[in-house]
Amino acid sequence: xxxxxxAYIGGIFEHPTRxxxxxxxPQLHAELAKGALADAGLGKDDVDAYYCAxxxxxxxxxxxxxxxxxxxxxxxxxxxxxxxxxxxxxxHAAQAIAAGHCKVALITLAGHPxxxxxxxxxxRFGGETPPAAGFESSYRPTIVNMxxxxxxxxxxxxxxxxxxxAWIKVAASHHAQHNPHALRREVVTVEDVVNSPIIASPLHxxxxxxxxxxGGAVIVVAPEIMKSLKRPAVKILGAGxxxxxxxxxxxxxxxxxxxxxxxxxxxxxxxxxxxxxxxSIYDSFTITVLETLEDLGFCEKGQGGxxxxxxxxxxxxxxxxxxxDGGGLCSNHPGxxxxxxxxxxxxxxxxxxxxPKVQVPNCDIALAHGTGGLLGxxxxxxxxxxxxxxx
Amino acid sequence: MSxxxxxxxxxxxxxxxxxxxxxxxxxxxxxxxxxDCGEHYYYPRALCPFCFSDKTRLAxxxxxxxxxxxxxxxxxxxxxxxxxxxEEGPTILTNIVECDFSKLAIGQKVKxxxxxxxxxxxxxxFTAA
Numbered sequence: 187x188x189x190x191x192x193a194y195i196g197g198i199f200e201h202p203t204r205x206x207x208x209x210x211x212p213q214l215h216a217e218l219a220k221g222a223l224a225d226a227g228l229g230k231d232d233v234d235a236y237y238c239a240x241x242x243x244x245x246x247x248x249x250x251x252x253x254x255x256x257x258x259x260x261x262x263x264x265x266x267x268x269x270x271x272x273x274x275x276x277x278h279a280a281q282a283i284a285a286g287h288c289k290v291a292l293i294t295l296a297g298h299p300x301x302x303x304x305x306x307x308x309x310r311f312g313g314e315t316p317p318a319a320g321f322e323s324s325y326r327p328t329i330v331n332m333x334x335x336x337x338x339x340x341x342x343x344x345x346x347x348x349x350x351x352a353w354i355k356v357a358a359s360h361h362a363q364h365n366p367h368a369l370r371r372e373v374v375t376v377e378d379v380v381n382s383p384i385i386a387s388p389l390h391x392x393x394x395x396x397x398x399x400x401g402g403a404v405i406v407v408a409p410e411i412m413k414s415l416k417r418p419a420v421k422i423l424g425a426g427x428x429x430x431x432x433x434x435x436x437x438x439x440x441x442x443x444x445x446x447x448x449x450x451x452x453x454x455x456x457x458x459x460x461x462x463x464x465x466s467i468y469d470s471f472t473i474t475v476l477e478t479l480e481d482l483g484f485c486e487k488g489q490g491g492x493x494x495x496x497x498x499x500x501x502x503x504x505x506x507x508x509x510x511d512g513g514g515l516c517s518n519h520p521g522x523x524x525x526x527x528x529x530x531x532x533x534x535x536x537x538x539x540x541x542p543k544v545q546v547p548n549c550d551i552a553l554a555h556g557t558g559g560l561l562g563x564x565x566x567x568x569x570x571x572x573x574x575x576x577x
Numbered sequence: 578m579s580x581x582x583x584x585x586x587x588x589x590x591x592x593x594x595x596x597x598x599x600x601x602x603x604x605x606x607x608x609x610x611x612x613d614c615g616e617h618y619y620y621p622r623a624l625c626p627f628c629f630s631d632k633t634r635l636a637x638x639x640x641x642x643x644x645x646x647x648x649x650x651x652x653x654x655x656x657x658x659x660x661x662x663x664e665e666g667p668t669i670l671t672n673i674v675e676c677d678f679s680k681l682a683i684g685q686k687v688k689x690x691x692x693x694x695x696x697x698x699x700x701x702x703f704t705a706a
Contacts, residue, residue: 210591213623220629230629255618255626320588320598321620324700325672326650331658334648342646342683386658387649434626435608435619435667437660439646563670 189277192284197226206298207305211243212253212317214296219254228290230254235261235288236429237279239271241297244316248564250294252431253317260428260446261288262566271295286454287425318432318563329470329522330394331386332562336439337473338388343440343488348388350491351472352379355392355515357499358469362512364541369396370516379472393472395514395524402526404533418537419575423457423551426450431564440488442474443567444481444555451553452483455571459484462571463549464535465506466528468557469513475499478555479506482569501544510535510544525556525568536574550574587694593623596635598698606689606701608667610636619667639664640689641706649678661687661703676705 199221206214215238223230236259238247246264261282267274272295279291301307340346356376362368379392412419427450430443452458465484469475476490484506485493498504511517511531514524532554534540540549551573559565590598597607609621613630625633645668647659657673659681673681674690686706691699 208592210593210623213593216622216624216629220624223629253622253626254624255629315589317593317622318620320590320594322670324586324588324694325658325670325702326586326656327658327670328650331648331650335646335658335660338648339646339683384649384651386651389648432668435617435669437645437662437668439660 189280189284193280195276196290197222197224197228199225201296204300205304206301209298209301210317211241211296211298211314212250214298215242215250215294216254218294218296219292222292222294230256231258232290233292234258235263235279235282235291237263237265237272237275237291237293239264239275239295240266240268241295241314243314244318245559245564246566248429248431248559248566249316249318251429252564255434256292257433260426260450261291262427262429287450322563327560327563328386329560330389332560333471333473334386334389335562336477337393337471339439340473340477340490341388344491346476346488346491348380348390348393349376350495351393351476352376352390353494353496354469354472354475354499355379357494357497357504358509358513358515358517360497360500360503361510361544362516364543365512365517368512368517369398370512389471389473392515395470395519396516397522398518398520400518400520402520402530404526404529418539420533420536421573421575421577423571423573423577424451424453424455425568425570426452426454427566427568429564429566439562440477442477442481442557442561443565444478444557444569447567447569448482448555451569451571455551455573457551457571457573457577461551462506462553464501464510464532464546464552465508466513466532466552466554467508468524468528468555469509469515470519470524470557471561472515474557474561475508477561478557478567481567482553482555501546507544507546510540510546523558525554525558528554528556529570532570532572536572550577585692585694585700587696587698588700590698594621597621600635601691601699601701602697604691604699606638606640606663607635608638608663608665608669610634617666619663619669636665638689640701642687642689642703644673644681644683644685644687644703646683647673647681649681657681659703672702674702674704
């Protein structure tokens with residue numbers, strides 16, 4: 187697809203300051219966004235895509251989206267190539283617009299090395315403190331307790347139980363026993379999970395994923411290249427993405443960004459939930475899977491506990507086989523980033539190359555979903571739907 | 578201040594948050610308030626995250642709220658992280674302190690207490706009201 191004539195530049199703004207004394211870096215980003223939107227005659231809520239590079243503090247644009255109170259972003263890109271980043275972002279934004287993924291893309295760059303020099307602040311390269319950190323780090327947030335609070339609230343609102351969440355680990359362990367590379371291959375029971383030590387209430391040790399090294403890689407190719415290859419074709423049918431944050435203090439921990447990324451992926455793929463034969467669901471913790479399954483629409487909000495119970499996620503047993511490699515809960519969570527392995531197992535399933543004990547018969551359509559950051563504060567969600575050649 | 582209280586990690590303060598943190602030394606908790614759209618928000622920041630107005634200020638809070646969610650991190654010295662919904666509206670990340678962690682509940686009424694950082698400010702935490 188060419189971007190020629192598919193996208194335009196509708197607004198610009200250059201900050202008048204040259205020495206930004208008394209201002210913070212996020213503040214400059216926000217002032218720039220405000221200026222460019224005013225120039226375009228657009229409002230903050232019109233922005234559905236955000237692009238930034240290494241000058242923006244925090245994690246890949248997620249912190250900036252929260253800081254600026256952008257609530258409708260469904261495309262996010264923080265590709266970092268130094269000073270050239272923002273030209274490249276124009277191209278990426280045009281591609282995304284041409285592909286129908288967004289309509290109003292905001293790109294910001296800001297810096298204050300001159301002010302830092304005058305104020306005696308050491309200029310930082312590659313990582314300014316995120317704006318929310320000053321209001322959070324004193325409270326000793328950990329990855330576990332920031333997900334645990336989501337579980338606690340979900341249990342309170344919907345009556346979800348530890349036993350129901352445990353079924354997610356049980357299903358993963360049933361799959362991991364067949365993966366010779368899995369870190370933990372022992373099959374566990376619901377009792378094993380709820381009797382394992384509490385790490386951060388209400389999450390037990392077995393509600394948490396493994397910590398491993400390693401990694402993964404994916405090659406995406408053009409259709410004509412695919413034809414020349416000797417491997418089974420795995421088609422990208424649709425995708426969706428969205429950051430989710432604390433909404434200026436209107437906190438709701440019972441859902442994830444999958445609420446937005448999922449429907450977009452399904453719409454683009456033109457498939458229904460019943461068509462999904464296999465799902466790779468990011469499983470940093472059992473609660474991550476539970477909320478994601480609800481948000482993707484595999485069951486009603488609040489019914490996730492019931493949905494995952496009684497082996498419903500076990501290949502050959504339940505209606506929605508998930509994470510047949512053993513997932514992050516049992517097999518692998520390389521570098522504490524599990525999105526890659528989610529894509530890999532979905533590809534294996536469509537190729538028919540998963541372990542025979544967990545291979546889903548006629549797996550023509552599969553879904554892979556990634557969660558980044560913290561479900562309990564600011565996060566990124568990404569969903570991709572894959573299919574075989576005939577899909 | 579007890580010895581345990583002095584262990585609280587000092588926040589990173591910047592131009593936007595200086596006034597908020599200075600007030601904590603006087604036992605005052607604020608949220609951000611926009612004089613254009615009228616919304617209260619947290620954390621405080623220069624431009625309103627609801628409408629991008631720069632007519633923003635700090636609004637003093639009553640210090641009362643209720644637990645939205647919480648988690649007790651187990652270990653040698655268990656501690657409780659929580660989100661507390663303030664009377665003014667915003668829900669904020671905090672710690673619950675000086676109470677029986679086994680009796681905590683979502684919806685429980687709490688009130689603010691300040692823990693000195695030893696660096697000219699104090700971190701707002703909450704205890705049973």
